[in-house]
Every structure is written in structure tokens, then in C-alpha cells.
Amino acid sequence: xxxxxxxxxxxxxxxxxxxxxxxxxxxxxxxxxxxxxxxxxxxxxxxxxxxxxxxxxxxxxxxxxxxxxxxxxxxxxxxxxxxxxxxxxxxxxxxxxxxxxxxxxxxxxxxxxxxxxxxxxxxxxxxxxxxxxxxxxxxxxxxxxxxxxxxxxxxxxxxxxxxxxxxxxxxxxxxxxxxxxxxxxxxxxxxxxxxxxxxxxxxxxxxxxxxxxxxxxxxxxxxxxxxxxxxxxxxxxxxxxxxxxxxxxxxxxxxxxxxxxxxxxxxxxxxxxxxxxxxxxxxxxxxxxxxxxxxxxxxxxxxxxxxxxxxxxxxxxxxxxxxxxxxxxxxxxxxxxxxxxxxxxxxxxxxxxxxxxxxxxxxxxxxxxxxxxxxxxxxxxxxxxxxxxxxxxxxxxxxxxxxxxxxxxxxxxxxxxxxxxxxxxxxxxxxxxxxxxxxxxxxxxxxxxxxxxxxxxxxxxxxxxxxxxxxxxxxxxxxxxxxxxxxxxxx
Numbered sequence: 125x126x127x128x129x130x131x132x133x134x135x136x137x138x139x140x141x142x143x144x145x146x147x148x149x150x151x152x153x154x155x156x157x158x159x160x161x162x163x164x165x166x167x168x169x170x171x172x173x174x175x176x177x178x179x180x181x182x183x184x185x186x187x188x189x190x191x192x193x194x195x196x197x198x199x200x201x202x203x204x205x206x207x208x209x210x211x212x213x214x215x216x217x218x219x220x221x222x223x224x225x226x227x228x229x230x231x232x233x234x235x236x237x238x239x240x241x242x243x244x245x246x247x248x249x250x251x252x253x254x255x256x257x258x259x260x261x262x263x264x265x266x267x268x269x270x271x272x273x274x275x276x277x278x279x280x281x282x283x284x285x286x287x288x289x290x291x292x293x294x295x296x297x298x299x300x301x302x303x304x305x306x307x308x309x310x311x312x313x314x315x316x317x318x319x320x321x322x323x324x325x326x327x328x329x330x331x332x333x334x335x336x337x338x339x340x341x342x343x344x345x346x347x348x349x350x351x352x353x354x355x356x357x358x359x360x361x362x363x364x365x366x367x368x369x370x371x372x373x374x375x376x377x378x379x380x381x382x383x384x385x386x387x388x389x390x391x392x393x394x395x396x397x398x399x400x401x402x403x404x405x406x407x408x409x410x411x412x413x414x415x416x417x418x419x420x421x422x423x424x425x426x427x428x429x430x431x432x433x434x435x436x437x438x439x440x441x442x443x444x445x446x447x448x449x450x451x452x453x454x455x456x457x458x459x460x461x462x463x464x465x466x467x468x469x470x471x472x473x474x475x476x477x478x479x480x481x482x483x484x485x486x487x488x489x490x491x492x493x494x495x496x497x498x499x500x501x502x503x504x505x506x507x508x509x510x511x512x513x514x515x516x517x518x519x520x521x522x523x524x525x526x527x528x529x530x531x532x533x534x535x536x537x538x539x540x541x542x543x544x545x546x547x548x549x550x551x552x553x554x555x556x557x558x559x560x561x562x563x564x565x566x567x568x569x570x571x572x573x574x575x576x577x578x579x580x581x582x583x584x585x586x587x588x589x590x591x592x593x594x595x596x597x598x599x600x601x602x603x604x605x606x607x608x609x610x611x612x613x614x615x
């Protein structure tokens with residue numbers, strides 16, 4: 125059986141074919157494409173029609189290569205969305221979560237509605253770009269789109285709609301909006317009413333594995349395809365990545381590492397406590413009756429943006445050369461808090477890193493490698509901080525950390541993570557989101573009986589690299605300096 129997973133990240137997307145061979149998963153990337161935001165004036169948008177075009181290209185390639193899938197699933201990043209009008213057409217390009225239009229809106233909402241009440245209802249981490257604040261910003265700006273809208277669809281929902289004509293909201297992504305009431309298991313009508321958004325826009329979210337229609341007839345005619353079924357997988361890419369964690373037990377800590385780093389554990393019920401709110405953790409929906417108690421950490425975005433700036437300035441180096449720059453620089457020279465709002469938006473990261481160090485009385489990194497080392501060391505030390513908080517909130521103790529996602533291809537980052545944690549790191553698989561996407565499709569079809577069997581097959585199908593902690597004393601000292609210099613509160 126051949127199935128197809130589309131995994132869309134904030135910088136690129138890929139179409140991956142999955143097959144089972146002797147109870148081993150075999151994957152093949154058949155199409156990869158960039159996902160570049162488009163800036164118009166002061167606004168930043170996603171090029172959603174280009175993404176739909178690339179999805180069609182994936183289907184065309186699968187047909188040409190005689191790998192026509194029997195099922196299709198899509199996962200992507202969270203929070204962003206499109207609005208559909210009464211004629212069934214998309215009313216505007218989806219805004220990018222790094223757009224400035226939500227500036228100050230979260231703080232206003234917290235004052236008006238109460239931060240405690242918002243968290244009590246949703247259990248979701250406060251981030252300025254959450255869907256709740258995007259819609260509130262549109263309402264306060266008097267967006268004419270809101271007058272014409274009749275349905276709300278998140279990015280995978282929207283692309284599925286283009287493919288099938290079916291408007292269906294999926295659970296894992298719906299929970300990321302900070303508009304889903306995890307206690308009532310439905311959209312929070314009080315919050316929606318407060319920002320002036322009709323609850324009629326929102327369909328009751330379906331669980332991962334639910335059928336979501338077949339390819340629409342016009343697409344079948346245009347591409348010469350049969351009525352291939354589409355499955356609503358765990359459509360938040362982190363939810364799919366967690367499905368793919370090859371853990372041996374039900375109690376494990378994970379880090380989905382890419383543009384964002386998402387660290388946490390699976391729980392059976394949301395952890396909605398005062399401590400969870402104070403620590404700004406989130407309870408996002410997971411697959412098969414679970415929630416993901418986790419924290420969003422800025423991730424590799426800071427380095428990726430810094431690398432792009434250097435390339436624009438004429439410093440062209442391969443990723444391996446950047447690792448050499450980093451490894452060869454003086455250790456523990458200076459630190460940043462990767463989650464400081466200074467690093468949220470695109471821009472001159474070198475200047476911002478130096479600005480942060482200047483404001484906190486630290487030595488300024490002055491070479492390519494020194495800046496990169498400051499970013500990576502700070503990131504892995506923040507991983508330790510968040511892992512310890514995860515243990516506090518979950519009441520669990522973790523022997524080590526499972527890392528999945530594209531970031532694990534940076535072996536230096538994996539080793540430094542183990543060093544910072546003082547615990548082993550198990551890294552793999554790299555294409556976690558796509559593999560989790562495939563696994564949910566196979567479970568839906570009955571090929572796997574449940575998630576435990578799926579994880580066992582994933583564990584047997586993909587290599588896992590083990591990183592043991594090194595230089596423990598130096599990293600322990602660095603962690604103390606990191607906490608002191610960044611003034612991150614210690615509970």
C-alpha cells in the first residue's frame with residue numbers, strides 16, 4: 125500500500141511517499157519546495173495558492189512515477205488560517221504569524237478578558253501571534269474580510285478544502301488557536317463573542333484519523349486521478365512529530381527541533397494549573413486521546429535568520445562550515461534568552477544578539493562563529509530549563525530526551541543538548557512530522573492496530589543516534605551563568 129504525506133514547514137514543504145516492506149516503513153521524498161512568505165507593504169503573508177500548486181505537483185509526480193497513493197494527509201505549522209466567504213472562495217491571503225499586526229493585542233486581551241480566565245478555558249501558552257489575537261487584531265482594524273467570512277479553516281484545513289471541497293476543522297491544530305475550550309471539548313464561545321467572531325464559522329473538530337473526503341472531481345479531471353481519499357491526520361506538524369517518537373514507554377520527553385523547538389511530554393488530560401500558566405506552558409491536542417504538555421521555544425529560527433543575513437552580506441558558507449565556525453569559537457562567552465521578544469521577528473539577528481548581550485552586561489560576540497555559538501549554546505541551555513519545568517508540571521522524571529525533526533541533522537546541537545541536560549539524547553527520526561502523518565493514515569486504515577504498534581514499527585524502521593553527556597562540570601557551570609545573566613525566573 126502506497127500513501128502520501130504532505131509535510132509543510134515554515135520554510136519548506138515536502139511530499140513523501142510511504143510504503144511498508146516486511147513490516148518496515150520505507151519513505152521516499154518525491155517533491156520538495158520552498159515556502160517563502162510574501163511581504164506587501166508592511167504586511168507579511170503566506171503564498172497559499174503557490175502551496176496548493178506544489179501539492180498538485182506532488183500528485184502529478186506520484187502519478188508519473190507509478191506511485192499513486194491510496195490515501196493522502198497534510199500537516200503544517202499552527203495558528204495561521206484562511207477565511208471562506210459565502211461563495212466558497214478564499215477571501216484573503218493568510219497572514220504570516222510573524223506579521224506585526226498583532227502587536228500589543230495579546231496584552232489588551234489579557235486586560236479585558238483576564239489572562240487567568242483565558243488560560244483556564246484553553247490551557248494554551250500566551251504567544252502574541254496566537255490565532256485569537258490575529259482575529260482580534262483584524263476586528264480592531266475594521267478588516268472588511270470579517271464581514272464577508274462564513275467559515276474558518278486553518279492551513280491544512282484550507283489546503284484539504286482546495287483538494288476535496290470539504291470544510292473540516294481538525295482537533296490538534298484547532299487547540300493551538302487559544303480559542304478551543306479543552307474542558308468543554310469545543311470552541312470557546314465566550315472568547316469568540318468577546319472578539320466579535322461568530323461561532324458559526326467553526327465546525328466541531330474531528331480527531332486525527334478521521335476521513336476528510338475524496339479529491340474533488342475538477343482536480344481528478346485536471347490531473348487524471350481517481351477519487352483518492354484524504355485523511356485528517358494529526359495536522360499540527362508537532363502533533364504528527366510526537367506520533368513518530370520511537371519511545372519504548374508511554375512516559376517520555378520529546379523535542380521536535382526545527383525552526384521552532386517544541387519540548388514536552390504526552391499527558392492524558394490537560395494540565396491547567398496556576399503553575400502551568402505562570403510557566404507559560406501549553407496543552408495542545410495530541411493524537412488518540414492525548415494532550416501535548418509542552419512549551420514553544422524559539423528554536424533554530426534565530427540562527428536561520430542570522431545565516432540568511434550573512435549570505436545577503438556576502439558571507440556564503442555551507443551548513444558544515446557554519447558548524448566548524450561554531451565549534452572553533454570560545455565556549456560560554458555570552459548568552460541570550462532565545463524566547464526574548466527581541467528575536468521573534470525577521471531582521472538583523474547579529475545586531476539583536478549583541479544588543480541583548482550589551483543590555484545584560486556581557487561580552488559582545490564579534491565573529492561569525494562567536495555569534496552562532498552564543499545562539500546554539502543559549503538554545504540548548506534553554507532546553508534544560510524547559511525540561512526541568514516539564515518534569516515539575518507533569519510529575520514525571522525523564523531519563524533522557526527524544527529529539528525528532530530536521531534539527532537533529534546538526535550533530536553538534538544534539539551533542540550539546542545532551543551536555544546541557546546531563547542526560548542522554550536519542551535523535552531520530554529526522555522526518556518525524558511526515559512519518560507521524562503516514563502512521564496516522566495507516567492506523568486509520570487498520571494497517572496498524574494503534575499508536576503503540578506504529579511506534580514500534582517506526583523504532584525498527586529508522587536509525588536513532590545516541591548522544592551521551594560530556595564535559596558535565598563545564599556545562600553545569602554554564603547553566604548557572606545562563607540563568608543568572610538572562611534573569612530567567614527559576615521556580
